Amino acid sequence: MKINKTASSGSMESSDIMITVSPAKEKGIIIELVSDVEELFGSKIKKVIRDTIKEFEIENIKVMANDKGALDYAIRARTKTAILRALKECSLNE
Amino acid sequence: MLWNIKINFIKPNYNDYSWKALLRKVGLKPEKNLDITLLVKEQNKLVATGSLDGNIIKCLAVDPNYQKQGLMSIVISRLKAFLIRRERKNYFVYAHRNQVPLLENLGFNELVGVGKYPVLLEDGISKIEDYINIINSKITSFNAKKKYEQGKIASLVMNCNPVTKGHSYLIEKASRNNQLVIIFILSEDKSLFSAKERRNLLQKVVAGKDNVIVVPSGNYILSYSTFPKYFLSEDQEKESIRLYAQLDAHLFGKYFARSLGIKRRYVGTEPNSVVTAIYNQQLKNILPQYGVDLIEIQRIEMKGIPISASRVRKLLKEDKLDQIKSLVSRTTWDYLKFWSDQNEDK
Structure with missing residues (x-):
């Protein structure tokens, strides 16, 4: 699948994560992560984001993630919502 | 909580x-x-x-x-x-x-x-480094075509609203004394003429010069984002104009001049606009910190009055098209005639 526009989901409030996805020119999943707990959980957070994207079979995507200590299910939900918003013209109350 | x-x-x-x-x-x-x-x-x-x-x-x-x-x-x-x-x-x-x-x-x-x-x-998603990379690759491919040799790189930042003989004169000076001239034309669509119109007219004026490249100024040079006061004419508080002018000058020096190797910036002397005069002064103070010389060129005059785009716009407004002819190039003049006919119909 392919996304054609930029969309975001979540917030930078405590225990949340703000995910912004946009189409990338190069092939692959590029993740830029800023996190308060990057040292401890950086690779884990990226893995959760990557796995969620793979479920959608999207190949060219750039992700900006600003994490404030979100748990796995929150990261998954925010990533999914951002992708769905980027795929559809108008969906999911913003 | x-x-x-x-x-x-x-x-x-x-x-x-x-x-x-x-x-x-x-x-x-x-x-x-x-x-x-x-x-x-x-x-x-x-x-x-x-x-x-x-x-x-x-x-x-x-x-x-x-x-x-x-x-x-x-x-x-x-x-x-x-x-x-x-x-x-x-x-x-x-x-x-x-x-x-x-x-x-x-x-x-x-x-x-x-x-x-x-x-x-x-x-x-797209930051200043990305924008400079785009400009850099434009310049690289331009150089490849023109067999350009290493030498001084000069730059101009212009609105060209519309392009006049004053602009051509500045470009001519820069073109003659430098290996490469980069013209940043303002991208902001807040002028009488649209960004596209301004760029097209300027392209025609510089078409004969093989060391001049025109690129959009984007979000970072004299844009509404970096220098809002340049576009908000009713807000003429000098102190705040000065601050934003300094900000703009530092941005140009720190990012554009350094990455693109710009050593000179040309401006015309400013007799009328308060904002532009303050801006030029701040460029003069700040750019040398980044190894850029500001070169102020005395504006050329026609019948004792300096040629400026604002003068052209004023004459357009007063419908004195014949008086504009000596202030602009042939292609610009043709376009202005066409433009004023069109706007008369509206």
Whole structure:
């Protein structure tokens, strides 16, 4: 699948994560992560984001993630919502 | 912990006393020309706010008595989501020096700052480095075609609204004395002539010169984002013009001159506009810090009056088309005739 526009989901409030996805020119999943707990959980957070994207079979995507200590299910939900918003013209109350 | 907050987007109300008071508390002045304002209230008391002017976040404040409770994150998150929904590739914030660490923690990068205020920060999908890379590759492919040799690189930043013989004269001077001339033409669509019209006319004027390249100035040079006062003519407060001019000069030196190897910048002397005169002065003060010489060229005159685009626009307005002929090139003149016929019909 392919996304054609930029969309975001979540917030930078405590225990949340703000995910912004946009189409990338190069092939692959590029993740830029800023996190308060990057040292401890950086690779884990990226893995959760990557796995969620793979479920959608999207190949060219750039992700900006600003994490404030979100748990796995929150990261998954925010990533999914951002992708769905980027795929559809108008969906999911913003 | 705040339990009872209400968050609302409203149309800016410049007379709102509590809003103005909150801004003053954190050392900011209320601004005008805002599109939308976000208010965060705790039991009907305003505790945090932030506003948007295009893709710029301004008037950002959290009540000092309510700090360290995540209010800034709420404001920035909401404004960011709003901007992304409007397909903004990047966005800026004008902040007080004290707010910078917090904003950096929320994903912003400081571009440049002057004193305590304003500090300009940026975030988004496409940042200043990406823009400079685009310009750099344009210049590289231009050079490859023209067999350009190493030498001095000069630059001009022009609105060309519309392009006159004054512009041609400046370009001619720069072209003759430098290996390569980069003209940044303003991208902002806030002038009488559209960005596309201005660029097309300028392209025709420089068509014969094989060491002159025209590139868009984008979001970072004399744009509404970096120098709002340049476009808001009613706001002529000299001190704040000076601050924004300094900001713009530092941005040009720190990012554009350094990455593109620009050693000179040409400007025409400014007899009329207060804003441009202050701007030129600040360029002169600041650019040498980045190894760039500012070269001021005396404007050429026609019948004792300096040629300027503002003079052309004034004559257009007065419908004195015949008097414009000696001020502009043949192609521009043809276009202006066509343009004024079209606008007469409207």
